Amino acid sequence: MESYLENNLARFVHILRHLGVTVSTGETVTALKALQLVNIMDREHVRYALQATLVKNHEDDPVFDRAFSGFFTVPEIKRQQQQDWQEAKEERVRLLDEAEQDLTYLGEKLDLNDEEKLLYSQLAEDEKKRIREYLESSFLPDDRHHAFKPMLEFQVRGSLRYWKQRLAEEDGLPVIPGADVDDEVLAAIGQNSASEDSSLLYEDMKRIGDRQLPKVINILKKLSRKLATKISRRYRMSKKVVKVDLRRSIKSNIRYGGIIFNLKYKQKRIQKPNILLMCDVSGSMARYAAFVIQFIYGLSAVISHIESFIFAEELERVTPYFKKIRPFEETMVELIGKSRIWGKGTNFGASLASLRTNFPLLLTSHTVIIVVSDTKTLDLELAEHELATTRRSVKEILLLNTLPHDEWKDLRSVNIFQKFAQVYECYTLAHLERVLRRQFLH
Amino acid sequence: MQPDKITIEQLRSGFESNGYIAEDEITVPVYLALRLEKPVLITGAPGVGKTEIAKVLAEVFETDLIRLQCYEGLDENKALYEWNYQRQLIKIQLIRDSGSGESMERDLFSPEYLLERPLLKAIQAPKKAVLLIDEIDKTDEEFEAFLFEVLSDFQVSIPELGTLKSRHIPVVVLTSNGERELSDGLKRRCVFLFIDFPSVEKEIRIIRVKVPEAGERLAEEVALAMNYLRHNLEIKKKPSISETLDLTRALILFEADRLEPDLVKKTVNLLLKDKDDIDLFNSQVGPAGLVEIVRSEQSKRH
Numbered sequence: 001m002e003s004y005l006e007n008n009l010a011r012f013v014h015i016l017r018h019l020g021v022t023v024s025t026g027e028t029v030t031a032l033k034a035l036q037l038v039n040i041m042d043r044e045h046v047r048y049a050l051q052a053t054l055v056k057n058h059e060d061d062p063v064f065d066r067a068f069s070g071f072f073t074v075p076e077i078k079r080q081q082q083q084d085w086q087e088a089k090e091e092r093v094r095l096l097d098e099a100e101q102d103l104t105y106l107g108e109k110l111d112l113n114d115e116e117k118l119l120y121s122q123l124a125e126d127e128k129k130r131i132r133e134y135l136e137s138s139f140l141p142d143d144r145h146h147a148f149k150p151m152l153e154f155q156v157r158g159s160l161r162y163w164k165q166r167l168a169e170e171d172g173l174p175v176i177p178g179a180d181v182d183d184e185v186l187a188a189i190g191q192n193s194a195s196e197d198s199s200l201l202y203e204d205m206k207r208i209g210d211r212q213l214p215k216v217i218n219i220l221k222k223l224s225r226k227l228a229t230k231i232s233r234r235y236r237m238s239k240k241v242v243k244v245d246l247r248r249s250i251k252s253n254i255r256y257g258g259i260i261f262n263l264k265y266k267q268k269r270i271q272k273p274n275i276l277l278m279c280d281v282s283g284s285m286a287r288y289a290a291f292v293i294q295f296i297y298g299l300s301a302v303i304s305h306i307e308s309f310i311f312a313e314e315l316e317r318v319t320p321y322f323k324k325i326r327p328f329e330e331t332m333v334e335l336i337g338k339s340r341i342w343g344k345g346t347n348f349g350a351s352l353a354s355l356r357t358n359f360p361l362l363l364t365s366h367t368v369i370i371v372v373s374d375t376k377t378l379d380l381e382l383a384e385h386e387l388a389t390t391r392r393s394v395k396e397i398l399l400l401n402t403l404p405h406d407e408w409k410d411l412r413s414v415n416i417f418q419k420f421a422q423v424y425e426c427y428t429l430a431h432l433e434r435v436l437r438r439q440f441l442h
Numbered sequence: 443m444q445p446d447k448i449t450i451e452q453l454r455s456g457f458e459s460n461g462y463i464a465e466d467e468i469t470v471p472v473y474l475a476l477r478l479e480k481p482v483l484i485t486g487a488p489g490v491g492k493t494e495i496a497k498v499l500a501e502v503f504e505t506d507l508i509r510l511q512c513y514e515g516l517d518e519n520k521a522l523y524e525w526n527y528q529r530q531l532i533k534i535q536l537i538r539d540s541g542s543g544e545s546m547e548r549d550l551f552s553p554e555y556l557l558e559r560p561l562l563k564a565i566q567a568p569k570k571a572v573l574l575i576d577e578i579d580k581t582d583e584e585f586e587a588f589l590f591e592v593l594s595d596f597q598v599s600i601p602e603l604g605t606l607k608s609r610h611i612p613v614v615v616l617t618s619n620g621e622r623e624l625s626d627g628l629k630r631r632c633v634f635l636f637i638d639f640p641s642v643e644k645e646i647r648i649i650r651v652k653v654p655e656a657g658e659r660l661a662e663e664v665a666l667a668m669n670y671l672r673h674n675l676e677i678k679k680k681p682s683i684s685e686t687l688d689l690t691r692a693l694i695l696f697e698a699d700r701l702e703p704d705l706v707k708k709t710v711n712l713l714l715k716d717k718d719d720i721d722l723f724n725s726q727v728g729p730a731g732l733v734e735i736v737r738s739e740q741s742k743r744h
Contacts, residue, residue, distance in 0.1 A: 024630055034474045034633075038450070045450075045470055052471035056629035058485060058620075058636040261531055 005035060013054065015067050021060045027053060043072060095121040102132055103156065110135075110153045116160050123163060131156060219429055274366050275306045276394075278355070280373035281339070282312040282346040288402045288427070290332065292372045295432060297322055297331060307362055311351035312341040317359070348373065349382030352390055367394040371421070374402045375413040383413070387420040400426035400435060445476040445503055445570060445613050456502035462494060463647050468637065472499075475633040481593055481614035483578075483632035488619050489682015490637045496574035496615035503613070506567060509574045510560035512581045518588060522598060524557045551602035561592055562606070570610035579618040583625065590628045640683065642669050648683060653690045662743075663701040664690050666736045668713075675726060677719040688712045701736055703729040 013028050031053040038045040047068055055064045070081075099117035103110045112120075120128065138152055248264035277296055281289040289310065296308055308318045321335050336342050348371075356363065369390070377383050391397055399421040401414065408414040408423075417423055424435045443452060450473050457464045464472075472495065475482035484492040500507035510521055530550050558566065564573040578586065592598065596608035616632060618624060640648060645665035649656055656664070664686060672680045681689075692709045693701070706729035714720045727735070 022626070027630055030478065030480070030633075033478060037474060037477050038470065044466055048467055048470035049474060052474055052633045052635060056483075056626075056632070056634045061636065259531060259535070261528060263527070 005040070006032060009035065012050070012067065012071050015071060016054060016064065019063045019067055021055060021057075021063055021067075023054050027056075046072070092118070102128065103135065105135055105138070105149050105152055108149065110149070110156060112153065112157065112160075116157060119160050119164055122167075127163065131159060274362070274364065274368065276362055276367055276369045277306060277308045278315075278351070278369060278371045278373075279308070279310050280312070280346060280348075280371070281310045281342050283343050284376065285346075285372075285374055285402065286343055288372065291429070292400075292432070293318075293332065293335070307359075309351075309355065310335075310339065310341065311346070311348065312344040313347050313350070314341055315351040315354040315358075316341060346373070346377045347379055347382075348375075348377040349379050349384075349386045352383070352386035356386070356390060356393075363390065363393045365393075365395055369394055369397045370400065371397065372400045372402070372426070375399070375411060375417050377413060380413055380416060384416045384419075387417065391420040397421035398435070399423045400432070402427045443503060445499075446479055448473065448476055453502070457498055460498045460501045461651050462491070462498045463640075463644060463651060465644070468495070468635065471633050471635040476613060478633065479611050481616055481632045482635055483616045483618065483624075483629065484635045484637060485618045485620050486637035487639065487680060487682070489684050490639060491683055492617040492637055493574065493576055496572055496576075496617075499613055499615065500572040503570070503572065505569055506571045507574060508560050508564045508567070508571050508612070509576060512575065512577045512579075512585075514580055514582065516581050516585055518585075520559055521561050521585070521589075522559050522592070523562045523600060524559065525551070526555045526557050530555055553603065556600070556603070561589075562598060564612040564614075565592075565596055565598060565606060565608040567612065568609065571612045573612040573614045575614065575616045577619060578616045578628075579620060579622040579624060586625055586628055590625075590631055594631060639669075639672050639680070642666055645669070645683070645686060649686065649690050652687050653694065655694050656690050657699055659700050660690065660693060660698065662740060663736050664693070666739045667701060667706075667732055670732065670735055670739070671713065671723070675719075675722060677714065677716070677722060679714070679716050679719060681713045685713050701733050703733050706732055 009028065009032055013023050013031075016023050031050055034049040034053045035046065038049045040046060050068065051061070051064055055061060073081075096114060096117050099112075099120045100109050103112060103117070103120060120131070123131075135152065135156070138148075243266050245264045245266040249260050249262070250258075252262060252264055253260045277292075279285075279289050279292050279296075293308075293310075296306060306319070306322075308322060310316050310318050316339055318335055321331050387397070397420060399417050401408070401417075401423050403411070403414070403425075404427060405425045414423065424431065426432055426435055443456075448456075450469060453473050453476070454464070454469050457469065472482055474480075482495075484495060486492055496509075497507055533550060533555075560573065564571050575589070578589070581589075593614060596611050597605055599605045616628075642662075642665045645668060646658075646661045649661040649664060650658070653661075668681055668686050668689075671677065689709055689712050692712055693705060696705055696708070698705050710720060710723065710729070714723055723732075
């Protein structure tokens with residue numbers, strides 16, 4: 001019985017971790033002790049005991065609720081989950097087999113990973129046929145086949161990557177059955193998660209549909225208000241005692257005949273960071289920009305000294321738009337209407353050069369530049385040079401990269417940014433909140 | 443009653459007899475914290491009854507409530523102990539005048555000159571005390587790190603006196619309004635409890651317990667009005683339970699037995715404490731609108 005409890009708890013913790021909740025081993029042990037103190041047959045008591053010992057952020061409660069409902073469920077649903085998961089696994093194996101049979105060169109399988117094979121299996125029949133025909137028609141008439149195969153694999157990979165990106169931009173990536181989920185409960189929870197409002201926080205901002213916009217705007221308002229309160233509080237001078245101020249102590253104790261009766265302390269000074277935002281509004285970035293600007297709009301309402309710029313081929317200062325107190329929608333319409341660069345190509349180097357030349361006073365040792373961009377830019381050399389120069393005059397450069405982390409290694413531009421800036425993955429609202437909180441509230 | 447031997451039923455009845463309406467979602471985590479002898483970290487919006495839990499626990503166990511109110515800049519001197527510097531100086535002056543300087547230094551650093559602050563008081567208490575560390579999110583991170591060191595060992599080293607170990611591990615209640623993210627280290631050591639605004643049913647029960655003069659209908663209408671304001675208006679400072687009770691008491695003073703637009707108009711300042719919130723309420727709902735909504739919700743319930 002005991003080991004049954006321990007195994008189940010370990011599996012439940014595994015699920016929570018997989019869903020992004022941080023649970024330490026110590027907390028798991030505490031949860032086990034807690035379970036021994038409550039009536040294990042009372043479902044609600046078990047729920048509250050696990051919640052109190054494993055989940056330490058209220059924001060994670062919806063995730064916990066989903067995991068709990070999925071895990072501690074009636075046997076019929078459990079059986080159904082098991083069956084669905086089994087079917088999904090079989091379907092996955094079938095698709096992988098099919099892809100392996102299709103993607104061959106002179107009878108030899110191409111060296112592709114499972115994700116690539118599954119992506120191939122989700123393509124339209126025409127596209128699959130095109131890839132197959134290309135493979136069939138490609139061969140060298142001599143004995144250099146082995147040397148030629150890696151090149152073909154490289155090309156097929158490139159083509160699949162293109163499709164992955166395109167599908168993501170259009171209407172979301174296809175659902176890949178049973179993808180890398182080793183648990184039927186997780187598979188079931190994963191399928192249900194998309195319907196939850198809270199999952200908007202974890203949704204790629206570019207895929208958030210117009211229908212969900214009011215909810216997103218509400219979330220952004222809450223986030224920006226919460227952060228604004230925190231930031232302004234941290235700006236206040238700390239009363240924390242650091243060390244005795246001898247000069248002031250002696251001066252104020254002369255009346256006691258030189259005996260230092262009342263001590264005076266030196267106070268710690270907290271320097272406010274000056275935030276300068278540069279938001280990429282080129283074609284591929286416009287959707288993200290709208291969300292980030294919404295967020296900054298919320299912050300600007302409370303914190304006065306945020307300087308905001310948008311950039312694409314060149315740079316435009318947009319701070320004055322946020323100084324006027326009026327609805328966000330009006331601000332955005334005016335901003336996009338008047339902007340000459342919205343939706344154009346990106347030249348980060350030229351934009352940064354323009355910032356240095358036209359607004360030199362904004363670049364001080366207290367300035368933190370936040371760049372929101374996917375790093376894809378024309379003239380990478382110029383961008384590198386300008387980043388290096390600007391970095392020397394400011395406190396810090398943060399890049400909020402809207403590309404997922406696993407794509408960074410393929411891009412030279414990200415490597416260059418990483419030399420001069422702290423680069424953070426930031427394509428969901430949750431990422432955005434986490435980065436700003438870590439940077440400004442600690 | 444011993445905190446580390448208590449049962450859920452005893453705790454539940456203890457809460458009830460002290461007028462604290464708590465369901466299992468509150469009772470179970472508090473019970474676990476007591477039994478596991480771990481601090482309980484309570485978060486939630488201001489005014490949902492976080493601090494009250496510590497006060498009620500002190501009543502339930504008939505022990506002292508030692509309160510450490512946190513603020514920005516709070517340091518070990520204010521939280522743990524401090525030497526009574528002024529008293530030490532006077533002593534030095536007296537000894538200097540009388541000419542007896544023997545063993546002066548040892549005397550000056552004796553417990554007589556030690557000012558015990560809440561943490562040390564809780565550790566040194568002759569009986570298991572309830573230590574309330576209120577609004578921990580207002581302190582600095584360094585203090586938080588220091589605090590969780592004290593909370594894990596329950597002992598304090600004072601260089602001049604040696605190590606003081608706790609006689610009883612106190613019941614520790616930490617509260618946070620969520621103004622700042624607390625460190626993972628502190629959260630890991632605590633049992634976590636988030637208290638949300640109460641449901642309409644729970645709020646009716648709270649009103650009936652705390653303001654018994656209020657009739658069933660008035661309590662229901664006030665609870666429905668509060669529930670509407672909290673969940674449907676984008677107000678900055680949502681009305682708390684204490685504001686609900688203030689409103690109910692005010693309505694009793696006006697001898698009201700139900701909500702009326704003119705009464706809402708007179709008492710709106712008790713609910714909404716921010717000018718923007720009041721403007722928003724007046725422009726989007728207004729007193730008559732609120733009463734209408736409450737009545738329609740009330741008819742759905744019956």
